[in-house]
Amino acid sequence: MNKINIKYLARELNLAISTVSRALRDSHEISPETKAKVFALAKRLNYQPNASASGLRAQQTKMIAVVIPDMVNDFFSLVISGIEKVTQEQDYHILLYFTHGDHALEVSFINTLVNGRVDGVLLSITDENANNEHLEQLNIKGIPLVLFDRVNERMDNVKVTSDNYESAATATKHLIDTGCEKIAYLKVDRNIPVGTIRMNGYLEALEKHSKQKSPLILECPNDNDEAFTVIHKMLQSEKPDGIFASVEKLAVICYRVCEQIQLRIPEDIKIISFSNLQTAALLNPSLTTITQPAFDIGETAAKELLRIIKKKGSAKGDVVLKSRLIERRSTSK
């Protein structure tokens, strides 16, 4: 269990430590023969430079922190995949933190990061209205920060988001255009700002394009069975002919309710839903979905962050990525 470090290589080859170091970095001031010898031994012993030492010396760790609410969630899984693609390409490493929606945890993580554990931070914040001294600390210490998806508009950092408002309006308009005259919006119970933004898009489209007298917004409990009950009751009493589900899970539950009360989709009622992994789409080939560019958000945010870290170009400029509306027709086989 010998430690293979530069000192060891130098001793083995009867060279100075600095010569080995330079050879490994392919410096032009080292003779080809020496380089060859060094490379050969390094390869044979599978030498890897010690990350702590390089990091200390260079004052950079080649690591970025990714701080998200949690992972049991298709959206963030895809975001991470996008981030990972970039870090892999650019030889960076990902440190992963979950806040579990707890603002205090977010603060604690960020505080951990202010002194050079990472070169930059990608954050989807827990509480868009909380104060953000901890984030200011990052700015003060010169640690680049890029916000994505759940951002704080008051912060001055680069933000990468998707068009929740516009795509919700588009989705609603799509239902209107295909003939729906009474559209219900299934809202998630949890206090997620994105839920409100999407709702506003729904409201705007209704107002602009529909003759529907009043919006029909249903708050759906987090518990599946309770949500089932609530949706069941609403469908019976209100008899909407269109449903806009703000998250995929609600679309799936709604689908089951329709089945039970023998509503045909899409003949009797049309459903459209935000959806990332397309489980809902498996249900019924006629279900239309709006897919957030989750992977792209991760990829873009990571690229922005690394760009700032490497001090190429400016550190300003927000990015809003477009969601895709995917219409499916019954591929009757």
Next chain:
Amino acid sequence: MNKINIKYLARELNLAISTVSRALRDSHEISPETKAKVFALAKRLNYQPNASASGLRAQQTKMIAVVIPDMVNDFFSLVISGIEKVTQEQDYHILLYFTHGDHALEVSFINTLVNGRVDGVLLSITDENANNEHLEQLNIKGIPLVLFDRVNERMDNVKVTSDNYESAATATKHLIDTGCEKIAYLKVDRNIPVGTIRMNGYLEALEKHSKQKSPLILECPNDNDEAFTVIHKMLQSEKPDGIFASVEKLAVICYRVCEQIQLRIPEDIKIISFSNLQTAALLNPSLTTITQPAFDIGETAAKELLRIIKKKGSAKGDVVLKSRLIERRSTSK
């Protein structure tokens, strides 16, 4: 953008660097007053020790690497959540790597890690039959390794898995016990060893408990539409009365096929499926699922790894965690 390090604190307080260091570590050989002063300033300036420096000095990084195929997968999302719980409790950090099922990438990541970038590695291997020099390197360099889910039986490390074989047998027996006389197994196309292990459990249960003459194994393509077609054809021609889906996605597709050819579930045909996030269960409340203890696998593997890192107890002993069979009855409302 001042660097807040020990030297800075020492200068501000007119103390020696070593005194500040000791005070921060709450050493008993520092006077209460000095400690108080140091703590106060450190808190005020939000001092955090530099991780690279501490790591270099102590020869430990407080980081573990988690190397998995990918993240777009409920199972691994839950595993990570379990790991994260442990690392958070024990003040460790997670470095995340995706192999994308590419053995060469796994080798490259592991090689990156052999020289002290992390204190230990959690790995779900890409190719259970490939050679494992790279993993031996970890052992040689004394970097603890715990394998989980996809393990190499020939390796001598701690392994954390779940009872794929037994739970598949249980699931099959469950179908037999509830009256199924012709049970089909929906196998995933991709060459995932776990698919074969589960299939063997199915075969064993058939042989032991059923009068079914021959097993009915259907290889399902990865593409959803193709899988639909294949399952559709099989249901028509073979008319099984029980389906065992090896993954949730296939259960969902199968459900849709049943709907199209007007098979009632569970009256005409019973479906049981491996499933982690219960999307399938939302479909039909009578769908019975087998849920792998994904979170537990992560939690257990992380605990084992940290135990080994901290050199408490032995480094041997595999863990096999039990899956849960969840039977659902139509909660007719």
Next chain:
DNA sequence: CTGAAAGCGCTAACAG
């Protein structure tokens, strides 16, 4: 109780 100094592994400025 406090300070001076060495060294973790690496890189780079300075010498030759």
Next chain:
DNA sequence: CTGTTAGCGCTTTCAG
């Protein structure tokens, strides 16, 4: 072309 040396920030002897 190669070697000597200082120093990144921290902890820990060893001295006082």
